[in-house]
Amino acid sequence: MRIQGRYRVSLNGFRCNNSTWDDALNRDGFGDEVFFQIEYRYVDGNGSPMGEPVRRVTRTIGAPGDGRYAFGSARDIWGNLQLGIASGDEFPGPSPFERRNPFPNPEDVPPLLIWEGDLVSDWEGDHTDYWIGRRVTHENIVFITSTIWERDPGEDAMTGWLRWLVAADEKFGDKAREIVSGVWPLTAPVFDAVSLGIQTGATLPEILGQAGTRPIGTMRDATVGELLFTPQVLDLTQARAEEMLARNEGYGVGVRPFHYRDADIFRGDYVFWLQVERVGILRELPPLVGTAPSPLSGSGGGGVTLSTGGIPLAPRPRL
Numbered sequence: 001m002r003i004q005g006r007y008r009v010s011l012n013g014f015r016c017n018n019s020t021w022d023d024a025l026n027r028d029g030f031g032d033e034v035f036f037q038i039e040y041r042y043v044d045g046n047g048s049p050m051g052e053p054v055r056r057v058t059r060t061i062g063a064p065g066d067g068r069y070a071f072g073s074a075r076d077i078w079g080n081l082q083l084g085i086a087s088g089d090e091f092p093g094p095s096p097f098e099r100r101n102p103f104p105n106p107e108d109v110p111p112l113l114i115w116e117g118d119l120v121s122d123w124e125g126d127h128t129d130y131w132i133g134r135r136v137t138h139e140n141i142v143f144i145t146s147t148i149w150e151r152d153p154g155e156d157a158m159t160g161w162l163r164w165l166v167a168a169d170e171k172f173g174d175k176a177r178e179i180v181s182g183v184w185p186l187t188a189p190v191f192d193a194v195s196l197g198i199q200t201g202a203t204l205p206e207i208l209g210q211a212g213t214r215p216i217g218t219m220r221d222a223t224v225g226e227l228l229f230t231p232q233v234l235d236l237t238q239a240r241a242e243e244m245l246a247r248n249e250g251y252g253v254g255v256r257p258f259h260y261r262d263a264d265i266f267r268g269d270y271v272f273w274l275q276v277e278r279v280g281i282l283r284e285l286p287p288l289v290g291t292a293p294s295p296l297s298g299s300g301g302g303g304v305t306l307s308t309g310g311i312p313l314a315p316r317p318r319l
Helices: 159-169 167-181 237-246
Strands: 002-018 034-044 054-057 114-122 135-138 142-151 181-183 188-191 202-204 212-215 218-221 226-231 232-236 253-261 269-278 284-287
Touching: 002 142, 002 237, 034 114, 054 142, 054 159, 114 142, 114 237, 135 237, 142 253, 142 269, 142 284, 232 237, 237 269
Parallel strands: none
Antiparallel strands: 002 114, 002 269, 002 284, 034 054, 034 142, 114 135, 135 181, 142 212, 142 232, 188 232, 202 226, 218 226, 253 269
């Protein structure tokens, strides 16, 4: 039976476990200045893209200046508060995994609406029974890549990152075909770019001793000695969303941490939390008769809107 649900994904907040290396002159201000880059793309069950990838860069958070959102507890060498993100800071406040109002934040900082749209999976058997052990096939998949960046003057790794995103298009299609069907409950919903079968994220230039905008989570590849960045990707299907909504990892139902830690030379260690929610009720759709999923259409944070018909279903039992 074909089950449709409408879901949304939000970025609730982040914690700085350890601030990054900064240039000695603090040209960008004291402490860290960070922003998020978020990218999502839709793929159908055949691995074909459903519209163009959508990319978004948020406002920078940290020391005041250049349109930034002023925040943080960083101090100068005399102990005076200068703002800028320091080790231990949590944004937008304590327990940053819990979403706060206003949502979405009009300041373009967390909590943010990343995506909202409809997902459809075709389940074996009757919805009224437990779904554990049932085979499921996915009609559409959304891949969400969320990264956190330190903004500094100097060398900029953004160009290499954008090249990686373009090169990854075909590989995301391959990944969709790989996970299009399986037995529920499914494997972990987050994978890293290594599993796409391409070079690990964006290969970055050697910038030791230099300031520069770069992704937090930059590591050194021991085999080649280069600095590499490996993004984490959330792959979301209707079945995957329901699985996340059936579990609590200690941060709330449907909330999952994303941890990015630098190599020691860069020092940065950040964690942020994404939350998956169902909007409304599940619906049973009529069987497909030689038709493909509907094309992309925007809604809220962007999304796929499928048929609004179908039969409302009662909530599925929890795991």
